[in-house]
Amino acid sequence: MTEYNYHDSDRFVIEVDYFSEDELVQQFEELLQGYQEHGRVSQRTSAQDRQELERRARLAEDTFTAAFGERDTQNLLLASEDAISNRMRRRISSGLQRFSTEGIQSFNRIEPCSERLGQLTSQNATGAQGAVWPYIRKIKWDYSSNWKPQSFANI
Secondary structure (H helix, E strand, O other): OEEEEEEOOOOEEEEEEEOOHHHHHHHHHHHHHHHHHHOOOOOOOOHHHHHHHHHHHHHHHHHHHHHHOHHHHHHHHHOOHHHHHHHHHHHHHHHHHHHOOOOEEEEOOHHHHHHHHHHHHOOOOOHHHOOOHHHEEEEEEEEEOOOOHHHHHHO
């Protein structure tokens, strides 16, 4: 979720609220369950159920790839069921340590602020290590009342 607020200051401020480790583990375990259920589809499964299972598996793989990087995702999904939960928890913890130190950032100009917003929301923001967006609950963006919101499309 992104929250936009304007204020009378000349500064642009980005405040990032991250999920807790427990929240991420719960979300990712639900995604993993959907991925694993897709792998156990039988011939008796209806076409509609197969489509839903395939959608959930793609969502899981896409989210894991965004959070952990492609190589780590493949290693994670190929691990034994016992190892998957521990590996996933370690990767979540590592990602939170890497990203969650960036709570509030302030900028004098819109260009660096815009660049930072792009990094926070981009799929490839951090390369092979994974992107930051799967760890984010909310981004709050405070912008100067002197800056016109219709300019947002141009940043």
